[in-house]
Structure formats: structure tokens, C-alpha cells
Amino acid sequence: MKYPKPLQKGSTFGIIAFSSGISPKHNARFECVTNHLKSLGYNIVVGDCLYDQGKHVSGSAKQRAEELMSMLLDDSIDAIYPPWGGEVAMELLALIDFERLKQARPKWILGFSDVSTISATFACKLGWATGHCSNLMDLSPSSNDPLTSNTLNCFATSSGESFTQHSLSHYASQWPDFVNQPEAGLNLDTKTQWQWLTKPQHVEVIEGRLIGGCWDTLSHLFGTEYLDLKAMSERHPEGLILYLENAEMPPTEVARSILSMEYRGVFGCINGLLVGRSAAPEETDPKRLSYYECLRQYLSDLPIPVMIDLDIGHKPPNLTLINGALASVSLSAKSEEHMGSITQTLAP
Known part of the structure; x- marks a missing residue:
């Protein structure tokens, strides 16, 4: 397995939606979460495919796949963290250039629900370690249960080391x-x-x-x-x-x-x-x-x-x-x- 770099202060999250985006009514929550991440020392890069486009996706399959590939090939980005899942991340799979990604530095892909359509594929097909975990929109400062609050701490684990839950x-x-x-x-x-x-x-x-x-x-x-x-x-x-x-x-x-x-x-x-x-x-x-x-x-x-x-x-x-x-x-x-x-x- 190929493990991305451990996440730490200074690491950069690329935020796009593989499937469902967020609505304007969720802006306050999104700002709460991203401001919290910034306060912890992380950097945030927000892509174009973030907001719902009136139906079930945040952009066409081509737009979402191109933005995902762009972030995957950008070595200034350490992790890609959609706000949450959705319905049809599956339609991106045929549009991803897996051969090109074999030469790229692995990035963390984080989240659950439809996010796992991408993350499980990358682990199985590319041998990249990926994360099934609380979604980005779950990570408010008030999320203090022992699993949600320690989500990012788990990804600070270095290759060869262990953690227990x-x-x-x-x-x-x-x-x-x-x-x-x-x-x-x-x-x-x-x-x-x-x-x-x-x-x-x-x-x-x-x-x-x-x-x-x-x-x-x-x-x-x-x-x-x-x-x-x-x-x-x-x-x-x-x-x-x-x-x-x-x-x-x-x-x-x-x-x-x-x-x-x-x-x-x-x-x-x-x-x-x-x-x-x-x-x-x-x-x-x-x-x-x-x-x-x-x-x-x-x-x-x-x-x-x-x-x-x-x-x-x-x-x-x-x-x-x-x-x-x-x-x-x-x-x-x-x-x-x-x-x-x-x-x-x-x-x-």
C-alpha cells in the first residue's frame, strides 16, 4: 500500500463534491467547519464543483472528474475532502485517468457514503490508502464525541505506526x-x-x-x-x-x-x-x-x-x-x- 503524507498543521485540504454539493442554506455550517480547520492550522482550497446545481450533483460528470484529477495531480494539496456523499460518484470512475495517477503522489481521499465509491476504488485499483471517516460537514468545533473529534488525528499517523479505536x-x-x-x-x-x-x-x-x-x-x-x-x-x-x-x-x-x-x-x-x-x-x-x-x-x-x-x-x-x-x-x-x-x- 502507498500511504499519503500524514496530515498535520500546514497540510492543505482540497474541497470539492464528487456527487452532491451543498445548498446556500448550508453556507453557515460550511464556514463553521472550514474556519475550525483553519484554526487548527490546516489550509483550505475550495474548488468550483461544490454547490448543488439544482438537482443531485455539483456539476456535470466531466466537470467533477476534471476537477478531481486536477487536485489529485496538484502536489500542494494533501487531502481531498468532499462536504459529504451523494448518489452518483460512480459516474466519475470511467473518466479518471488511473494510468496517469500511477505516477502521482498519493493524496488522502476522506469521507463516507458516496465518497467511498471513489476511495475504495483508489485503494483497490491504485493501492493508495484512503480514509472512510466522518464527513467534512461533521467536523464542527462542537463535534466532541471520541470518534468524530479524533478523525484528523488518525490521519496524522505515520507509515508503519498504529492507532486504536x-x-x-x-x-x-x-x-x-x-x-x-x-x-x-x-x-x-x-x-x-x-x-x-x-x-x-x-x-x-x-x-x-x-x-x-x-x-x-x-x-x-x-x-x-x-x-x-x-x-x-x-x-x-x-x-x-x-x-x-x-x-x-x-x-x-x-x-x-x-x-x-x-x-x-x-x-x-x-x-x-x-x-x-x-x-x-x-x-x-x-x-x-x-x-x-x-x-x-x-x-x-x-x-x-x-x-x-x-x-x-x-x-x-x-x-x-x-x-x-x-x-x-x-x-x-x-x-x-x-x-x-x-x-x-x-x-x-
Whole structure:
């Protein structure tokens, strides 16, 4: 893996939207976040593709891809941090000049949701370490929960070094009101805990290289040139840990995605599967398949360990996960609180 330079005071963030931009009503939140980053000693460069253009994107696919390439090739920029995700970052993939990027200095790509469409692809196809973490718009000065507040500290880790994060006891059931309370942080009001769906036979640990992101978008990329886990696993004989989080898929769509992954050989390429909290509406009809019934029915028989309800995804806060890092994920069933931890080492 190729690790970008550690982020520190003086590092420069390039801010563009791969997919959905921000609306004028979000200006106050954006200024709050960027002023906070400047106060921490970071530099900010804002691109043209930032604001919504009336529909679901911040510019044409060509405009967004060209601006992304420009920042990726600009060595004055250390990280590219979209405000948040969106819907169709996938349409940029065919417009990115991956051959040219093989000669470029790696840059951090940071965020979650549709941002992971780009970040997972870069980790798998280029071998660049990338970050799945709290989105830019989450980083207000009031975001003081232990995961969000330490997001950028994780990216200060030097190549070869490690950092550890622990499971939380609560998550936020709602996002802050960015419009009317632009400085608001998360309110962790709902109990949560990591759980084993399928435990390893002799240990309570999963180890391997991390790769993953938003299930809704990555499900369309498995087995393509952009997310070829078989090729990635062959480059890294220590194996892969796939992590996924469901943003909007109903249970039957999750089932179809699992079956599609099985047919494409995804589960034969990984050491284990981590599943974040689901943000999709819960199924209330007892006659219909629920989300947890779907996971038990379609994942329990896989010949790999599976852990669910991790601090990943659209029910924040988010762990900072570095695609390509060597990870050890543990969860002790002996503890009443089932406390989990993940240690990541930036191993080449």
C-alpha cells in the first residue's frame, strides 16, 4: 500500500463534491467547519464543483472528474475532502485517468457514503490508502464525541505506526440541524453495541487489510476493474477485511446484494465481514423480512466470521477506517458490554 503524507498543521485540504454539493442554506455550517480547520492550522482550497446545481450533483460528470484529477495531480494539496456523499460518484470512475495517477503522489481521499465509491476504488485499483471517516460537514468545533473529534488525528499517523479505536455505547439517532444550528455536534442518545453474527472458531479477532464503504454503491462495483477484491487479495496474502454499511436498501435489496456478492466470489476473497449500523427505514410489518432477519438468513452460513452493528455509516458517529491498513478487530463476548476495538497499522 502507498500511504499519503500524514496530515498535520500546514497540510492543505482540497474541497470539492464528487456527487452532491451543498445548498446556500448550508453556507453557515460550511464556514463553521472550514474556519475550525483553519484554526487548527490546516489550509483550505475550495474548488468550483461544490454547490448543488439544482438537482443531485455539483456539476456535470466531466466537470467533477476534471476537477478531481486536477487536485489529485496538484502536489500542494494533501487531502481531498468532499462536504459529504451523494448518489452518483460512480459516474466519475470511467473518466479518471488511473494510468496517469500511477505516477502521482498519493493524496488522502476522506469521507463516507458516496465518497467511498471513489476511495475504495483508489485503494483497490491504485493501492493508495484512503480514509472512510466522518464527513467534512461533521467536523464542527462542537463535534466532541471520541470518534468524530479524533478523525484528523488518525490521519496524522505515520507509515508503519498504529492507532486504536474502541466501540461506543451510544450513537446519534438524528443528524444535527446544520441549517438552524450550524455549530451543532452529535447527540449520542441511543444505545448500541457491536455483535458477532458468526464468531471465529478459536479466537475473538478478525485480522486483515481493510477495504469497504457504502454497501448501496459498492454492491454495483464488486467484480469490476474498480473493485476487484480477488486481485487485491492476491497482492496481500495476509487477506482482506471487508466492511460495509447500509444507507437506504430495504431488506430484500440487501438480500439481493449478498447473493450477488456470493455469485461473484466476494466472500471467498476476504477473512471476515464487518457490517455497520443500518440507516434504512425499519420494516414494521411482521409478515415481511426485517433487516436483522435478512442478515441472519443470508450471512450466517458464510464460512467467514461476521460482526455487525459497528460504528460505521449513516447512523453516526463513525470510526476512522483506512482502506489498505492492516487491522485487528476484536470483540469479547465475555464482557457484559461486549466492548470491541480495532487497531490499524499503516503497513506497506
